[in-house]
Amino acid sequence: MKIILYVTVIIGILTSCSEQKSDKNKSIESKKEEPISTDISKETVKQQNYRQIKLKENSIDSFALPFPEENMLLPLRNYYKPYWVEANIGQQDGPDFMYIDILKYDTPLVYFNFDSENELILNSIIVHESTVTDQYGLNVGSTIEKLKENRGDGEINFDPYHQHVYYYYENSNISYEINGDLEIPADIQNIEDLIITEKDVEGWTIEYIIWRKK
Structure with a gap:
């Protein structure tokens, strides 16, 4: 009688473990089948705060013009987040020159062009995109x-x-x-x-x- 009872208990335990393992596998399979949604990331991008850029005679937003003779990449990058701000080398009829551009996604908005002999001296600013305005209400x-x-x-x-x-x-x-x-x-x-x-x-x-x- 004790042997029969013992066997019955063992069978019950094995059956329970098998059912739990089966349920766990089903849960894992269910998670694997769920598609990864990209809606959240897209919505997050849309909600990012892209500040309005405004060019004036003697300033661009909070930066006085011309810039001081120092590397402006980090100050511009920090101020204009989440715009992408990067430094590149430009080519022209004369010597190459360094420039910093502000982009939204892949669209260039503003170029800061620096002197070919001294990359700390700002030569010009070129506005390329219609969302940027000047102090006269023009774009x-x-x-x-x-x-x-x-x-x-x-x-x-x-x-x-x-x-x-x-x-x-x-x-x-x-x-x-x-x-x-x-x-x-x-x-x-x-x-x-x-x-x-x-x-x-x-x-x-x-x-x-x-x-x-x-």
Whole structure:
């Protein structure tokens, strides 16, 4: 009788362990089958606080312009989080130069260009993206008509070598590269002789906002 009872107990224990193991395996399989959701990470990115960037005659946000002669990468990176701020080497007709750019995802917003002989000296700031505004309420994509409405009549400068057209104001650190259909008269033999008038740039838009210390 004792032997029968003992066997019965052993069988009961083995059955219970088998059922627990089976339930555990089912639980693990169930967890494995659950898809990994990326909604949370995407939502987190959307909710990040991307501060509005504003360029003024003598400052950009809380930074006075021009920058002090010191490495500005970390101060800019810390201030503009969660934007991506990185340093790179740029190429031009002359010597290479160092620049720092601010990006949102893969879109460049602002470039800080430094002197080719001294990378601590800020030469210019180039605004590439329409979400960045200047102190005159202008941004990339604004029309020449809005530019003149907000700032009055300026002056046109034509770079014949690159065929770039700039609109600037005397004694102002902020100027604009404007873009549109450039018509070159048939009687112009030398591009350097081309004179561009206010009428020629009607309907043009701002391609870049440029800061340079006057």
